[in-house]
Amino acid sequence: MLYDMRLPPGITHTTMAEIxxxxxxxxIQTDDGPVLRGELEELExxxxxxxxxxxxxxxxxxxxxSPEK
Numbered sequence: 001m002l003y004d005m006r007l008p009p010g011i012t013h014t015t016m017a018e019i020x021x022x023x024x025x026x027x028i029q030t031d032d033g034p035v036l037r038g039e040l041e042e043l044e045x046x047x048x049x050x051x052x053x054x055x056x057x058x059x060x061x062x063x064x065x066s067p068e069k
Contacts, residue, residue, distance in 0.1 A: 004028070004035040005043045008054070015053045019046050 007016075020027055023046045025038035036046055 001039070002037055003040050003043055004030075004037050005047065006032070007034050007036065008050070010054065010057070011050060012053070015050070019049055022046075022049070 016027065019025065019036070023038065024042045025036045025046050028035050028037050036043060038046070
């Protein structure tokens with residue numbers, strides 16, 4: 001069964017391209033905005049990757065000029 005997962009604002013094109021290449025999900029444009037469509041397990045894995053990307057970006061914004069880990 002396929003499920004849809006709404007995307008939070010702020011995800012970069014690069015991150016989305018990586019997710020679409022890495023996981024078996026499809027980017028779909030709906031009337032309510034873009035969603036990822038795929039099996040539940042793949043969407044959960046993609047969600048973790050999205051959260052990792054957002055956390056990294058927040059850390060960069062909170063600590064400008066600090067060396068990357």
